[in-house]
Amino acid sequence: MTTEAVVTVAGLNKWFGEFHVLRDINLEVGRGERIVICGPSGSGKSTFIRCINALEEFQEGRISVDNIELGPNLRRVDEVRREVGMVFQNFNLFPHLSVLDNCTLAPIWVRNIPRKAAEAAAMKYLERVRIPDQADKFPGQLSGGQQQRVAIARALTMNPKVMLFDEPTSALDPEMVKEVLDTMVDLAKEGMTMLVVTHEMGFAREIASRVVFMDAGQIIEANTPREFFANPQHARTRLFLSQILRS
Amino acid sequence: MAIGSRPPPPQFWPKLRRVLGGQTGWGGVLGQLVLVAFVVWLGYEIVANARANMQAQRIASGFGFLSQTAGFGVSQALIPYSESDSYTRVFVVGLLNTLLVSAIGVALATVIGFAIGLGRLSPNWLLARLAGAYVEIVRNLPLLFQLLFWYLAVLATLPNPRQSITLLGWVFLNNRGFVVAEPVAHASFWPVALALGIGVGIAFAAHALARKALFDNGRVLRIWPVVLGSLVGLPLVVALALGAPLSFEAPVLKGFNFVGGLRIIPEFVALTLALSIYTAAFIAEIVRAGILAVNRGQMEAGSSLGLSCGATLRLIVVPQALRVILPPLTNQYLNLTKNSSLAVAVGYPDLFSVFAGTTLSQTGQAVEIIVITMGVYLLISLITSAAMSFYGWRVGMGLGAT
Ligand SMILES: Nc1ncnc2c1ncn2[C@@H]1O[C@H](COP(=O)(O)OP(=O)(O)OP(=O)(O)O)[C@@H](O)[C@H]1O
Ligand SMILES: [Mg+2]
Numbered sequence: 300m301t302t303e304a305v306v307t308v309a310g311l312n313k314w315f316g317e318f319h320v321l322r323d324i325n326l327e328v329g330r331g332e333r334i335v336i337c338g339p340s341g342s343g344k345s346t347f348i349r350c351i352n353a354l355e356e357f358q359e360g361r362i363s364v365d366n367i368e369l370g371p372n373l374r375r376v377d378e379v380r381r382e383v384g385m386v387f388q389n390f391n392l393f394p395h396l397s398v399l400d401n402c403t404l405a406p407i408w409v410r411n412i413p414r415k416a417a418e419a420a421a422m423k424y425l426e427r428v429r430i431p432d433q434a435d436k437f438p439g440q441l442s443g444g445q446q447q448r449v450a451i452a453r454a455l456t457m458n459p460k461v462m463l464f465d466e467p468t469s470a471l472d473p474e475m476v477k478e479v480l481d482t483m484v485d486l487a488k489e490g491m492t493m494l495v496v497t498h499e500m501g502f503a504r505e506i507a508s509r510v511v512f513m514d515a516g517q518i519i520e521a522n523t524p525r526e527f528f529a530n531p532q533h534a535r536t537r538l539f540l541s542q543i544l545r546s
Numbered sequence: 547m548a549i550g551s552r553p554p555p556p557q558f559w560p561k562l563r564r565v566l567g568g569q570t571g572w573g574g575v576l577g578q579l580v581l582v583a584f585v586v587w588l589g590y591e592i593v594a595n596a597r598a599n600m601q602a603q604r605i606a607s608g609f610g611f612l613s614q615t616a617g618f619g620v621s622q623a624l625i626p627y628s629e630s631d632s633y634t635r636v637f638v639v640g641l642l643n644t645l646l647v648s649a650i651g652v653a654l655a656t657v658i659g660f661a662i663g664l665g666r667l668s669p670n671w672l673l674a675r676l677a678g679a680y681v682e683i684v685r686n687l688p689l690l691f692q693l694l695f696w697y698l699a700v701l702a703t704l705p706n707p708r709q710s711i712t713l714l715g716w717v718f719l720n721n722r723g724f725v726v727a728e729p730v731a732h733a734s735f736w737p738v739a740l741a742l743g744i745g746v747g748i749a750f751a752a753h754a755l756a757r758k759a760l761f762d763n764g765r766v767l768r769i770w771p772v773v774l775g776s777l778v779g780l781p782l783v784v785a786l787a788l789g790a791p792l793s794f795e796a797p798v799l800k801g802f803n804f805v806g807g808l809r810i811i812p813e814f815v816a817l818t819l820a821l822s823i824y825t826a827a828f829i830a831e832i833v834r835a836g837i838l839a840v841n842r843g844q845m846e847a848g849s850s851l852g853l854s855c856g857a858t859l860r861l862i863v864v865p866q867a868l869r870v871i872l873p874p875l876t877n878q879y880l881n882l883t884k885n886s887s888l889a890v891a892v893g894y895p896d897l898f899s900v901f902a903g904t905t906l907s908q909t910g911q912a913v914e915i916i917v918i919t920m921g922v923y924l925l926i927s928l929i930t931s932a933a934m935s936f937y938g939w940r941v942g943m944g945l946g947a948t
Contacts (some may be wrong), residue, residue: 354849354850376849377854380850380852381852385846385850387843391843391847393848395865395866404853407760408853409762409852409857413761413763415762454850457852461697486776526769540576
């Protein structure tokens with residue numbers, strides 16, 4: 300891997316009121332790296348990746364994305380968000396806009412790309428996630444898997460440097476999980492830098508450059524998938540793996 | 547073997563059946579025919595019965611009475627009116643009064659309602675509680691009670707004209723209503739109004755042009771100087787060139803009452819206040835529900851695409867909230883208009899009070915007057931609904947990138 304860091308997280312601490320939800324998180328993500336984050340429910344995975352595009356504020360530490368600093372006071376939020384694409388567990392497509400308009404809204408209003416060009420680009424991304432024929436439909440008319448692929452295309456239209464995925468497949472039926480994971484595998488193979496919160500361990504094995512295990516707001520262990528699965532260092536990791544691989 | 551795609555079978559008859567009979571099939575169609583026949587028969591019986599009764603009482607039917615002299619005075623008329631005018635003119639006077647109180651009530655109720663509704667959602671504890679208290683108190687008291695409260699308990703306790711409470715000598719509050727400075731148009735009024743109209747046109751054109759530039763070329767035009775210039779600058783220049791378009795004639799106390807100035811009768815003030823404050827409580831709840839109906843994730847999805855907070859609200863949250871808000875908001879506008887007929891309780895001369903009230907009791911033309919009055923309220927309601935639907939359609943069209 301190249302050493303150039305796209306995302307740097309140093310000494311990140313966050314509290315929800317009195318509750319210390321993220322404890323001293325340090326992570327560096329190089330260009331083209333694919334990080335899979337896993338851990339038990341409530342361990343702070345979502346909160347962590349939401350900090351990276353400033354959907355959550357934090358009290359201590361430092362996050363930088365593509366050399367844009369995001370301190371605790373969250374200035375330069377919009378700059379960072381333009382470089383970071385986010386895919387949510389429940390899609391969050393805009394229900395009042397067609398699939399195509401979902402994908403052109405931000406390029407037109409944020410990047411000021413002419414509409415024709417934005418539409419052409421959006422069609423390109425919709426082809427990449429293999430649903431160009433759904434462009435004129437509305438989100439409510441699509442299956443869950445299709446909606447999630449539109450959400451991925453929508454994030455890609457902004458040409459992000461990093462893509463964040465927060466459990467992108469956990470709201471989907473099993474047969475749709477595969478179509479979304481396939482899309483993400485394609486994306487990874489094209490060299491996209493990705494941080495993915497997921498419990499799809501097959502995906503982690505195949506694609507991850509590193510697997511990060513979180514528990515109680517801390518990063519317990521971070522390792523290559525081969526080491527992580529074959530040779531977990533901590534008892535907590537072993538317990539988690541035994542539970543998740545059994546089911 | 548793969549099965550190729552083919553067009554669906556013809557669906558004319560199933561569709562027709564669904565339209566006519568719902569889920570019940572042809573039996574349902576028969577049922578509906580019976581129902582229609584029954585309603586027609588009922589209507590015929592009512593009309594025939596009324597005719598017979600009126601003939602027995604020797605009341606002339608028909609609309610001839612409309613040209614007879616009314617012979618009673620009306621305390622507020624937007625057009626010149628005297629006792630010797632016809633019932634038709636009374637009708638117009640009442641209609642205008644109803645429209646006036648409804649229009650001002652709707653505008654006020656909307657402003658107050660949106661403010662209270664947003665206030666309830668505010669993170670500011672005190673503001674949210676105050677807004678909540680407003681809603682709970684206002685919507686739980688009968689409207690008639692509130693109307694009488696404003697009329698009898700608040701406005702009637704104001705001092706008499708000689709001791710009027712005055713605001714800077716331009717507005718006087720007393721128990722005979724409000725007296726405000728009267729605007730007087732000068733020669734330059736129409737040129738300035740025309741300039742303002744042109745300014746509004748230019749502002750809209752600039753907006754459309756800016757959109758086109760953004761969509762076609764990705765250019766962001768800064769249009770606020772143009773908008774400001776055309777809306778304020780243009781009329782101002784014309785006014786400076788031709789002289790002030792309006793001047794205000796302050797009311798002066800002479801003897802027991804005011805001369806000059808515009809008198810707003812207390813009945814109007816009480817009715818407007820009661821209607822708008824009451825309806826605002828419901829509008830506040832509608833607005834709150836509409837905004838809460840938009841998933842939190844929508845805001846997050848917008849911001850995570852890099853849209854600014856304002857753009858997210860404008861392009862994503864508001865259009866979705868309006869879809870939820872507009873239909874019940876229309877209901878509230880209609881309610882307000884219809885509730886304005888409570889005017890009769892305080893003696894405000896609205897359509898219901900002067901036409902379905904005084905005119906009816908003087909002429910006895912109950913059927914004709916009720917039909918006309920019903921028709922007018924129906925027409926106002928239909929026009930309001932149509933306007934709101936059109937607005938909703940515009941918002942739907944204007945969504946996002948379109
Ligand atoms: N807005 C909030 N206010 C207070 N506490 C919160 C808030 N959001 C999350 N938490 C708490 O922070 C902790 C971490 O939440 P988070 O959503 O990051 O967990 P997670 O690892 O993503 O879990 P899951 O796998 O269930 O999605 C949880 O205990 C949760 O209850
Ligand atoms: Mg989560």
